[in-house]
Amino acid sequence: MITDPKYIFVTGGVSSSLGKGIIAASLAKLLQAQGYRTTIQKLDPYINIDPGTLNPYEHGECYVTDDGAETDLDLGHYERFLNVATSQANNVTTGRIYQSVINKERRGEYLGKTVQVIPHITNEIKERIQILGNSGEYDIVITEIGGTVGDIESLPYIEAVRQLEWDLGEHNAIVIHLTLVPFLAAAGELKTKPTQHSVKTLMESGVQADILVCRTEHELSESIKTKLARFCNVKKEAVIQSIDASTIYDVPNLMLEEGLDKAVLQKLNLKSETPNLTQWNAFLDRYKNPKGEITIGLIGKYVELQDSYKSILESFIHAGAENEVLVNVEPIHSEYITSQNVSAKLGHLDGVLVAPGFGERGIEGKIEAVRFVREQNVPFLGICLGMQMAVIEFARNVLNLKDANSLEMDEETPHPVINLMESQKDVVNKGGTMRLGTWDCKLTDHSLIQRIYATNQIKERHRHRFEYNNDYKEQFETAGLKASGFNPETNLVEIIEIPENDWFVGVQFHPEYKSTVASPHPLFVDFVKAALKSKSKK
Numbered sequence: 092m093i094t095d096p097k098y099i100f101v102t103g104g105v106s107s108s109l110g111k112g113i114i115a116a117s118l119a120k121l122l123q124a125q126g127y128r129t130t131i132q133k134l135d136p137y138i139n140i141d142p143g144t145l146n147p148y149e150h151g152e153c154y155v156t157d158d159g160a161e162t163d164l165d166l167g168h169y170e171r172f173l174n175v176a177t178s179q180a181n182n183v184t185t186g187r188i189y190q191s192v193i194n195k196e197r198r199g200e201y202l203g204k205t206v207q208v209i210p211h212i213t214n215e216i217k218e219r220i221q222i223l224g225n226s227g228e229y230d231i232v233i234t235e236i237g238g239t240v241g242d243i244e245s246l247p248y249i250e251a252v253r254q255l256e257w258d259l260g261e262h263n264a265i266v267i268h269l270t271l272v273p274f275l276a277a278a279g280e281l282k283t284k285p286t287q288h289s290v291k292t293l294m295e296s297g298v299q300a301d302i303l304v305c306r307t308e309h310e311l312s313e314s315i316k317t318k319l320a321r322f323c324n325v326k327k328e329a330v331i332q333s334i335d336a337s338t339i340y341d342v343p344n345l346m347l348e349e350g351l352d353k354a355v356l357q358k359l360n361l362k363s364e365t366p367n368l369t370q371w372n373a374f375l376d377r378y379k380n381p382k383g384e385i386t387i388g389l390i391g392k393y394v395e396l397q398d399s400y401k402s403i404l405e406s407f408i409h410a411g412a413e414n415e416v417l418v419n420v421e422p423i424h425s426e427y428i429t430s431q432n433v434s435a436k437l438g439h440l441d442g443v444l445v446a447p448g449f450g451e452r453g454i455e456g457k458i459e460a461v462r463f464v465r466e467q468n469v470p471f472l473g474i475c476l477g478m479q480m481a482v483i484e485f486a487r488n489v490l491n492l493k494d495a496n497s498l499e500m501d502e503e504t505p506h507p508v509i510n511l512m513e514s515q516k517d518v519v520n521k522g523g524t525m526r527l528g529t530w531d532c533k534l535t536d537h538s539l540i541q542r543i544y545a546t547n548q549i550k551e552r553h554r555h556r557f558e559y560n561n562d563y564k565e566q567f568e569t570a571g572l573k574a575s576g577f578n579p580e581t582n583l584v585e586i587i588e589i590p591e592n593d594w595f596v597g598v599q600f601h602p603e604y605k606s607t608v609a610s611p612h613p614l615f616v617d618f619v620k621a622a623l624k625s626k627s628k629k
């Protein structure tokens with residue numbers, strides 16, 4: 092254990108989407124596996140207060156933490172790799188920084204000073220970076236700076252990094268710079284110039300990269316590494332190749348082979364040991380050597396962009412490995428499902444997941460999909476909006492409540508089986524006002540869900556405004572759609588199931604946010620098991 096926390100800054104150059112989040116998470120894994128209490132934080136240079144109001148097409152999935160923060164999807168990777176919960180402190184945006192500074196200004200906290208980017212914004216950034224370190228819970232804090240070095244919006248962050256390195260002193264803070272080494276096919280050569288320029292841009296802000304992580308499609312030869320080291324002013328051992336991997340879960344081992352953890356620990360004056368990756372590698376082994384295969388349909392409206400359902404896709408990887416089976420996830424666009432084509436589109440699937448979402452687009456297709464799987468007894472998992480669709484489908488087609496709907500889609504519906512929570516009725520602002528974060532849920536005795544979780548009370552994360560309408564509960568129960576999980580304080584229904592079917596579960600919360608490599612989520616594990624069983628009966 093070390094007394095003062097050490098800081099690692101991960102910056103990126105040349106291009107966005109080089110995989111800073113995965114590199115940060117992999118490094119954290121290697122440090123954690125040597126006994127260092129490590130956490131990761133992401134600083135995003137956009138002006139939204141949080142990504143909660145962003146369309147998934149813009150930025151991928153919005154990840155929700157226990158404390159109800161709506162955050163960048165990289166936090167999902169941090170949790171999946173480390174199996175340690177994150178919180179609001181792990182994700183800060185420029186919008187939040189400015190909001191906080193402006194609020195302080197209005198309260199008169201700056202005592203009449205002119206409020207400026209330097210020092211007020213940079214001080215606020217420095218404070219946010221040190222919140223996690225000062226908690227005493229961590230030995231090492233990795234801070235990933237979103238965006239690309241050289242962008243106007245990144246400047247205050249890079250200046251804050253420069254100052255912090257100076258404040259904290261040598262061996263207490265280092266900078267990793269992630270860059271791209273492109274391969275020019277026509278010349279048959281890897282090019283180092285973009286990296287040299289990116290390091291130079293960083294230096295113009297007074298920050299020297301300590302370690303280079305070079306994203307590349309081809310192996311970096313020794314001579315390329317030497318060239319990069321010489322012209323970027325880093326040690327040769329500090330030039331780390333990050334070659335494209337077939338799965339993100341290989342990256343910790345690849346970084347170990349390259350000695351990223353060693354280079355980092357040496358720079359921080361900390362001792363390095365061989366990380367204990369036994370459990371991690373056992374997972375990889377199961378994941379890469381499946382004994383069978385199933386296909387699950389993922390019905391949603393943002394299916395064109397893989398990142399929109401990131402946590403769901405990763406949860407299937409964890410659950411597949413646990414069951415030693417390869418889970419093929421087939422994305423199916425809900426907008427194009429109709430009663431005529433539903434059987435052709437879903438007939439071959441071993442299980443169907445109807446995804447979370449917002450707004451009217453594509454919901455009739457989701458309802459059609461639920462009808463098909465309910466009638467055909469295909470294993471079904473509905474998450475949040477997916478659960479609400481299952482309730483609406485049952486109301487319309489079993490209870491015969493024509494035009495039953497959610498108030499979100501139809502304010503005039505005669506049967507609002509999904510309605511707006513009382514506490515939501517006067518809410519005007521969209522950002523940060525949903526039912527968010529962890530809530531308790533009590534499970535009903537002898538239900539399928541109680542068997543799956545093997546406990547009576549659970550805690551899961553929420554992100555929604557609408558709810559199951561208890562006025563219809565008796566009708567639903569009598570006809571066979573059972574409520575099997577409740578919020579103990581409000582009595583809100585959180586889980587529904589159809590005991591007559593083999594495996595039909597809808598949950599108002601998001602189990603996908605809590606699945607990790609070390610702890611695959613029981614709901615996904617059992618869903619995959621059910622799909623396997625269903626396949627074997629075909």
Ligand code: GLN
Pocket residue numbers: 446447448449450474475476477499554555556557558
């Ligand atoms: N749109 C629905 C609601 O607000 C469901 C949200 C979700 O799927 N996360 O209640």
